[in-house]
Amino acid sequence: MTAVDEHEWLTQRFEEHRTRLRAVAYRMLGSVSEADDAVQDAWLRVSRADTGAVENIGGWLTTVVARVCLNVLRSRERRREEPLDVRLPEPVISREPGDDPEHAAVLADSVGLALLVVLETLTPAERLAFVLHDMFAVPFEEIAPMVERSPAAARQLASRARRRVRGQAPVPDPDHARQREVVEAFFAAARDGDFDALVAVLHPDVVLRSDGGPGSRHTVVLTGAETVAGQAVTFGRLYPFMRPALVNGAAGAVVAAQGRPISVMGFTVTDGRIVAVDVLSDPDRLRRLDLAGLDA
Template structure:
């Protein structure tokens, strides 16, 4: 086995972890794959003979790539995308076998990813790498080009923002499913009062339709307003079925022909729905749902 083959094997051993790092940094499956591929290209062009911890080196490299991508993304945006929903991780098989229990335990909810989208790129990098993947602050400081103390401050500032904005979901997936099923049944029946009963009074719904002019992306707040939209979502020409969305109870809506048109992620806290994140961008929905089907 030559050196390149050896490096390729080591990289494949780290690919899943690197993809997870990149996804949490970027909130985009396609961009995460691009970042991981760039990590491989940099590895293949580098002299790693003096690297003692290749896994840590790769994490640092992919983190640096993600930071550059986040900064470029931020510079292109003229207006904040209040209703932007990150790419969901969709599983159409909700049987809680050991594999799915592991996925559930390792998933980051859409509500947290939405909050991460609001952080400045260096804050997001510091929080994700340190708080989620235990990367030491000296390594984070080298990526962001700041002192170790400044890197600590970035993570601390991000931590305060996340704590103040990201709801803490109920952990029991069965209880989550009971609440989401009650929401769907009430929506199908057009039962406004039953819908309000399963919604937190301050519930937030984000609907990301991409660039569709007929269905603009929007944020809706309050149980009454969200209940009105839920009745519209449960249209008779759509088949709505259960799914795991980022490890939590969710729904996938399809046309009569079976084409996926929307993914709904729910955050259930205290037995009520506190956030609903709807991805209805046709291209992205097809990618995340069909990609999941192909991987099964």
């Protein structure tokens, strides 16, 4: 095989695996834009590598992307002078189930905001071990060299991450129509200032996380139905600017005025009640979101 033929073959294999690689990177980084950058970085590395000894091209490409993402996570940790109370991931926004196949591929297996928020609390090594093993079935023998641990230690990293996910990431109801019904009831109660109706649709231990960006006074975490209901009453004035949307595949909304996004709200609905509300109002990250078509 000539060098030209080998490059063309490698390009074709990379494109065949691109969807999976983007999915890996999004779960690792919690950002579509950073995931795309990581995949592109991985391609630059792959295109210069000698693939002659590679037996499993898909597994090898996954490893390359994972290493790039691990470096990004470690760099992110070093840059963060003071840990934020909460850092929400970059959500994936769409109108209806199945309307965007590319987004659907990234979100396969229902990667909700609540799960991504928990992943943000893991160490880079824990996140890599959990994402690669539990979500993409990569053996610990392949994970271990990436985190400079033994396979047994890599297994422990994933186990710690798994316990935290199970304890803190509620699983949303699978019925999108039921989710939307509950979220609409929440917004109607907020619009009407009906405190009791708000409490009724909220789980007693509901968590509201709001990320206004680094150093923002609007970065808060609230817990408990009555506390969250009290805050939600203030959402009523935003009701005219609400646009229903799917946020990471679950019922949510985009708040936009005069074409400018103010916030994205994601909801986790379990057993007919809201167990988590995640609000992203960081202007810098909102500008990077693809919100085209939501006013259509």
